[in-house]
Amino acid sequence: MNGQHQLNDLIRLDGVIGDGNIYSSAEDMLKWDQALYTNQLISKESLAEAFTPVKLNNGQTHPYGFGWGISNNGQTVSHTGSWVGFRNSIERRLDKNNTIIVLTNGNNGIARTVVNEILNNKVPSIPYTELITNIQLIDGTGVPAIKTSVRLQNDRILEIGNLIPFKQEVVINGNGLVLAPGFIDTHSHHFGGLKSNPSATPTANQGITTITIGQDGESYAMDSLVDFFKRNPVAVNVASYTGHTTLRRAALGNDHVLGIATDTAINLMKTALASEMEKGSLGLATGLEYESAFYSNKNEVIELAKIAAAYNGRYISHIRSEDIHLNEAIDEIIEIGTIAKLPVQISHIKISIKNQWKTAPQLIAKLQAARSQGINITADIYPYNFWNSTLRILFPNRDYTSLASAQFAVDQLFDANQSVLIHFAPMPNYEGKTITAIAKIRKEETAITLMKLIQMAAEFDQKNPQFTGNTETIMGKSMDDQDVSDLISWPQSNICSDGSSGGHPRGHGSFTKVLSKYVREEKLLSLETAIYKMTGLSAEHLGITDRGIIRKGNYADLVLFNPATVKDNASIQNGKALSTGIEKVWINGKIIYQQQKSTGLYPGVLIKRPN
Ligand SMILES: [Zn+2]
Structure with missing residues (x-):
């Protein structure tokens, strides 16, 4: 307790001694044990009887002899004991002539664990502890920081308080910096980069x-994720939703995803989703604005959401429109939550159309109204006013050859002067240039260029069916700063990155940008509130219960950072620049990142939905 071993055996009922007034030690017990197997103490017959399961009056047997628990088909005999402050165990494998005796002056159940590990030829796992002192603890619940220490044991948080180091304990001096729960990214595309970069620098930094x-x-099957973790240790934990589009492709076939699903197909999807939920998926994720899901109707999504609901799962959605039909898309997700009766979350909430800029207060009022009706609707958001996606998203009616639609996109949906083409396989020399600049090179109106780029990309895809990279992606400046701030401030929005290992700077800098821009510079959020929106609230929004808050028993996912210097450095020009001020990152009790470098440890796990 309080960092110190304490005498825990002085209670009113003390005075217990062994049967026959015997005090013993491990050495004594071993001598006694060895003597048992000679004829010195008792006969072979008596011993055999002592190790025989007792016969009950009803004729059945019970796996207990004369004071010996009998297991392993009679090959293991054992007895354990405990008193306040003590535990012990003696266990003998008759077939191997091994005896293990463990006596401990500790209350935890380690004696049996150690015995089992030795019997199974494993190295006994004596608990490893580590003490982090001299920190401002921000625990992830939103309460004010406190000056304290945290002790880790193996992969968990053991205790929090004014702790004094054990003898020879590893002590990490936090130098007065902030210790917070490791940040939880509720919308990430970083998984693809983990195989080539298991140290997960884009997230760790x-x-x-x-x-x-x-x-x-878009998702991977839970089985394949389990497999991935067996073969590829990584420095980040991963949790997964099941993707609606992935289910659709499997049920409808690739050639039919641009259409409505039949009842048979919906039933196939429901069965597949149920199986994934059983394997620990968090719930259903949709990308309704993308073509392969756009043609699904609300009923299809609701039928699937009900399956997620039956497993206490959740629904998260890149909603059907973030621009011209934003309002209807919000209505749709509210209705899904109402009918399917499950928590629903809007992915990367934004207002991506100029004529609705600065209407975040109305949007928030609408979401609050739904919440007051009992709908658990929440959102996540990344702290940038530009997105990263395909050019095709700029044609909400999918009419890529309509000049009027192209002109509308230029006028309302993005700022061509500030929107940069990131990938463009048909003409790589366009990459890194704004759409306005490309239009100038081509000596065209911007709207015409937008249509031409999409046409060239489609032709490229047709001619190069083997091509697996990004044919075209754009960083589109579409949002208003005030809206971004308002939506970040909404108490029900948590921070996400929507990032990957390259491209948009959000992949390397989302969380540190919130801490530098919105906490330190603009004072939009208190540090405690910002951390809550990256940890405790995020865990709640995912349905994860043992991470996201620093408390006894939770997993030791932690970040130590300097609130005065923490800063994102990634930009459009240099999307991979590492953040500063993140001093140390722990995952499951192991330090994976410090001084802007990986430590080479990969303790990440696949997180499953708790039942
Ligand atoms: Zn999205």
């Missing part, structure tokens, strides 16, 4: 310890 994948409707 901004203090992220858990990413959530399956976003925008």
